[in-house]
Amino acid sequence: MATKASRSAARLMMAPAVVLLLGWMLVPLIMTLWFSFRTYLPLRGGDQGWTGFDNYIRFVSSSAFWPAIQTTLLIVLGVLVITVCLGILLAILLDQPMWGQGVVRILVIAPFFVMPTVSALVWKNMFMDPVNGLLAHLWRFFGAEPVSWLSDASLQSIIMIVSWQWLPFATLILLTAIQSLDSEQLEAAEMDGAPVLKRFFYIILPHLSRAITIVILIQTIFLLAIFAEIFVTTGGAFGTRTLSYLIFQRVLESQNVGLGSAGGVYAIILANIVAIFLMRIVGKNLDT
Amino acid sequence: MGQITLKQVTKSFGDVQVIPPLDLTIEDGEFTVFVGPSGCGKSTLLRLIAGLEDITTGHIEIDGKDATNVVPAKRGLAMVFQSYALYPHMSVRKNIAFPLKMAGMDQAEINKRIEGAAAVLNLTDYLDRRPGQLSGGQRQRVAIGRAIVREPAAFLFDEPLSNLDAALRVGMRLEISELHKRLETTMIYVTHDQVEAMTMADKIVVLRAGHIEQVGSPLELYHKPRNEFVAGFIGSPKMNIFGGAEAKKYGGVKAGIRPEHIDVSMTEGTWKGKVGVAEHLGSDTFIHVHGTGLDEMMTVRITGDISVRHGDTIYLTPQLDQMHKFDAQGLRID
Numbered sequence: 001m002a003t004k005a006s007r008s009a010a011r012l013m014m015a016p017a018v019v020l021l022l023g024w025m026l027v028p029l030i031m032t033l034w035f036s037f038r039t040y041l042p043l044r045g046g047d048q049g050w051t052g053f054d055n056y057i058r059f060v061s062s063s064a065f066w067p068a069i070q071t072t073l074l075i076v077l078g079v080l081v082i083t084v085c086l087g088i089l090l091a092i093l094l095d096q097p098m099w100g101q102g103v104v105r106i107l108v109i110a111p112f113f114v115m116p117t118v119s120a121l122v123w124k125n126m127f128m129d130p131v132n133g134l135l136a137h138l139w140r141f142f143g144a145e146p147v148s149w150l151s152d153a154s155l156q157s158i159i160m161i162v163s164w165q166w167l168p169f170a171t172l173i174l175l176t177a178i179q180s181l182d183s184e185q186l187e188a189a190e191m192d193g194a195p196v197l198k199r200f201f202y203i204i205l206p207h208l209s210r211a212i213t214i215v216i217l218i219q220t221i222f223l224l225a226i227f228a229e230i231f232v233t234t235g236g237a238f239g240t241r242t243l244s245y246l247i248f249q250r251v252l253e254s255q256n257v258g259l260g261s262a263g264g265v266y267a268i269i270l271a272n273i274v275a276i277f278l279m280r281i282v283g284k285n286l287d288t
Numbered sequence: 289m290g291q292i293t294l295k296q297v298t299k300s301f302g303d304v305q306v307i308p309p310l311d312l313t314i315e316d317g318e319f320t321v322f323v324g325p326s327g328c329g330k331s332t333l334l335r336l337i338a339g340l341e342d343i344t345t346g347h348i349e350i351d352g353k354d355a356t357n358v359v360p361a362k363r364g365l366a367m368v369f370q371s372y373a374l375y376p377h378m379s380v381r382k383n384i385a386f387p388l389k390m391a392g393m394d395q396a397e398i399n400k401r402i403e404g405a406a407a408v409l410n411l412t413d414y415l416d417r418r419p420g421q422l423s424g425g426q427r428q429r430v431a432i433g434r435a436i437v438r439e440p441a442a443f444l445f446d447e448p449l450s451n452l453d454a455a456l457r458v459g460m461r462l463e464i465s466e467l468h469k470r471l472e473t474t475m476i477y478v479t480h481d482q483v484e485a486m487t488m489a490d491k492i493v494v495l496r497a498g499h500i501e502q503v504g505s506p507l508e509l510y511h512k513p514r515n516e517f518v519a520g521f522i523g524s525p526k527m528n529i530f531g532g533a534e535a536k537k538y539g540g541v542k543a544g545i546r547p548e549h550i551d552v553s554m555t556e557g558t559w560k561g562k563v564g565v566a567e568h569l570g571s572d573t574f575i576h577v578h579g580t581g582l583d584e585m586m587t588v589r590i591t592g593d594i595s596v597r598h599g600d601t602i603y604l605t606p607q608l609d610q611m612h613k614f615d616a617q618g619l620r621i622d
Contacts, residue, residue, distance in 0.1 A: 187340050188373035192387035192434070193361035202386070206377040 029268075036261035043255045055262035064246055069270075071155065072242040076223045078159040079166060080216055086163075087170030087215065088208065092200075094171070095178045105175075112168040116228040123161045124150060124233045154238035161229050166222075170215045177211035178204065217278045224271050243267050290351065290364075290441035290474030291316045292337060297346035299329075299336055299498075306332055307498040309346065314442075314476060314491075319468050322478045323485040324495035325521070330478045331446055333495070337476065338367050338444050350441060361390075366435035367444040370451065372427045374419040374434075381415040384433045391438075405433040408467075425456045432467070442474035449484065461487060482522055486510070494518050516618035519544050525574055525589065527612070530582035540613030540621050547574065547589035549610035554596075557603025561586065563596045577602055 036055055039048040059065060094105060111119065127135050128149035136146035149157040181204065189199045227244050234240045236249060244267060251260030292314040299307040306329050314320045322330040335341045337348060339360035347356050355363050366387075374383050381402055388398045406412045409429040419427055428448060435443055445464070449457045465488050468475050479485055485492050486506045494501040494509065494517075502514040506522075513519035519527050527544045535543040551557070552575070561580035566573060573594050577586045588604060596602065613621040 182371060182373065184369045184371050184373035185375060187360075188367065188369055188434075189375075189386070190340070191338060191360045191365070191367050192438075193390040194386075195361075198390065203375060206375075209377075 032261045032264045034261075035257050036265050038258050040257040040261075041255055042257060051258065055258045056265070059250070059259055059262045059266065064241065067239070068241050068243045068246040071240060072224065072244075072270075074155060075159055075162065075226065075242060076220055078155075079162045079223055080219060082159065082163040083166045083170040083219065084212055084215060086167055087174045088205075088212075090167070090171045091174035091178050092204075094175050108171055109168045111165055112172075114165070116165060116226070117232055119165055120161055120229040120232045123157075123164070128157060150234050151238050154234050154240045158229055158233065158240055161233070162223065162226060165229075166219055170219070173211050173215050174208060177208050181207050213278075213281060217275075220274055220278060221271065224267070224274065243270065291349075292442060292474065292476070293349040293352075294337070295347040295349070297336060297348060298344045299332055299341065300344045305344075305498070307336070310498070310500060312493065312500065312503070314474060316474055317472045319465075319475045319477065319488060319490045320493060321485040321489035321491070322476065322493050322495060323480065323482055323521075324501075326480055328495045329498040330480075330495050332498075334367075334444050334446055334476060334478045338365055339363050340367075364441040365444055366438050366440035366442075367446065368428075368431045368435050368448045370447045372419075372431040372448075372451075374427055374430055376419055379416050379418055380411060380422070380430050380433075383419065383430055384437055387434060387438045401437045402433075405437045408436070408470075409433050424452050425460060428452065428460055429463075432464070436467075436471070440473070442476060445475065445477040447478055447480070449479070450481075457484075464488065483524060486522070492522075494521060512620065512622075513612065514620055516542060516544070516614045519612055519614070519620075525587045528583055528586045529614075532582075534582055535613075538608075538611050538613055541616045542614040542618070544612040544614070545606045545610065547587040549607045550586070550588045551605045551607065552588055552590055552594070553603045553605065554600070555603065557605040559586070559604040559606075561602055561604065563598055563600045563602050565598070566594075566596050568593060575602070577604060580604065 037050060037052065039051045039054070040046070041048070090108065094101075094108065098104070114122075125133070127133050130136050130146050130148035133146075133149075135149065139146045147153060185203055185207075186199060189203050194202060225244050226242065227248065230236055230240050230242060230245050231248075236245045241249070243263070247260050247263040247267060250256050250263055254260075294310060294312045296309045296311060297307060298305060298309050310333075322333060324330050332341065336343050339355075339358065343356060347354060349355060350358075350363055350365075375386065378386065384402050384405060385398050388401060402415070403412075406415055409432060411426070411429055411433060414422060414426060414430075419430065422430065431448070448464075449460050452460060461484060464475075464477075468488075477484075477488060489506055491503065492506055492509055493503050496517055502509060502518045504512075509518060509522045513522060516529060520529060523546055525547050527546045528550075529542055529544040531542045535541060559580045559582065561577040564576040564578045564585065566575045570593070571591070573590045573592070575588045575590065575594075575596060577588060578584075580586050586604065615621050
């Protein structure tokens with residue numbers, strides 16, 4: 001990019017991508033903001049003009065709002081804890097030299113390639129079905145009463161399904177991080193008298209801290225918006241209504257676009273608060 | 289105390305035996321250097337002593353006690369790694385304190401030892417920095433500091449200076465030698481650099497393909513190399529070794545003469561040749577002489593400066609009492 005001509009040529013060639021991306025992002029965002037200030041009921045009279053902050057106040061004062069926030073945070077937190085903890089253990093396991101390492105690694109990544117809708121349906125019908133599910137058979141084999149997972153332990157079930165989907169991602173990133181650890185450091189610690197567990201806590205875990213923050217950051221952004229898993233399993237019932245699901249219900253089930261849009265703006269704000277919060281932690285961790 | 293004895297130690301990786309049966313005794317307080325070309329098994333041998341690799345057969349004794357199956361931490365040895373292996377997320381203080389903390393020592397004693405080590409190694413001003421903020425030489429000192437606070441029976445150094453630049457290497461070489469004089473602890477030092485071996489060692493162990501070629505003091509190895517390999521490996525520039533009729537004249541299948549033991553004349557001498565490259569170091573001049581009919585190239589070392597040009601005819605005369613003779617197996621003939 002040395003000359004003026006090459007610089008302007010570069011701009012020209014980048015322009016389509018930039019315009020497309022901006023359009024893709026800005027148009028829905030502005031439309032959401034626009035609708036959030038209007039009373040818009042598609043089946044009950046359509047666009048009925050400005051309402052000011054009415055939608056915003058109604059969305060927050062609804063009895064479903066705070067439980068939805070709580071559910072969202074519980075799912076995000078639960079999935080994060082499970083994927084990070086199991087991810088570290090799996091990464092250490094996969095780092096050990098073993099027969100068939102390549103195949104095992106591909107198998108471990110596999111769940112990540114399954115679409116959320118499909119994996120949730122597979123879990124719902126094959127594993128968690130209280131009559132025909134594999135888990136029900138297992139319970140009966142041990143003489144126990146099968147659990148109707150998605151109604152009695154709905155939140156836990158969803159956390160389990162989503163964790164299963166995201167575990168490969170966490171494992172993969174943590175595995176590469178573990179592989180980058182200088183083996184001489186571990187040997188030095190061994191000579192310094194640190195047994196296995198202390199080597200893990202004093203050497204391996206600090207080395208992984210950066211990768212862990214990245215896993216948390218990326219997963220949080222995606223987990224705040226999970227939808228398909230809830231839609232095909234509980235449909236938002238039994239205390240599994242997250243913020244994004246609540247917005248969906250307001251727009252499509254109550255046919256209130258204005259109210260749903262206001263909820264969407266809240267979701268944007270929530271995601272940004274979490275992102276800024278996490279960025280600070282990551283920034284601190286990435287510094288050193 | 290730190291006497292280390294290896295008895296018939298072998299090491300195999302799979303079917304490949306990298307260390308054939310090997311016996312070696314390292315006396316208490318001795319500075320021993322393992323030297324050899326890369327891949328000769330010197331680092332493996334050090335790791336066997338450290339316990340980082342399991343030996344295949346044989347015994348290792350430390351201070352007369354069998355340590356063959358003792359875990360590394362319990363052998364009382366401290367190791368300085370080639371990459372320093374400092375813990376990047378800990379400050380220098382915590383790095384040095386780590387082995388003491390693992391041993392469960394109380395904080396007051398830990399602090400005392402850290403202060404002591406930092407004073408010895410000139411690290412007092414850097415105790416609160418992270419390893420990433422230190423220069424190569426300082427990191428090296430931290431690694432040594434982490435080793436000395438443990439007050440080990442012996443120090444193991446695995447090519448500790450190979451990551452430093454030439455000037456710093458000379459400095460650190462001196463510092464380690466001084467440290468040895470002060471602590472009088474057994475030290476085992478692995479290097480491929482024969483200059484480091486010559487300058488630092490009390491005892492040099494020359495290794496080739498896992499075999500011990502010769503054990504002895506630096507000057508013993510220089511003056512009486514046991515075989516052709518040691519003769520060629522020890523000394524810089526390398527010894528000129530030649531065979532054929534000329535060698536037979538001096539009483540061996542092969543004969544060798546060090547560059548510094550050849551006299552030079554422009555008019556007369558035993559061997560006649562042409563000057564190739566002359567390397568002027570100021571204090572010395574190394575002249576590469578071609579076409580003598582002995583070796584491909586003979587190297588001559590002359591103290592001071594001499595003005596020779598490429599292609600000049602030159603005469604070389606060996607100092608006969610410094611000639612080394614070897615038999616058909618490459619062993620020394622006295």
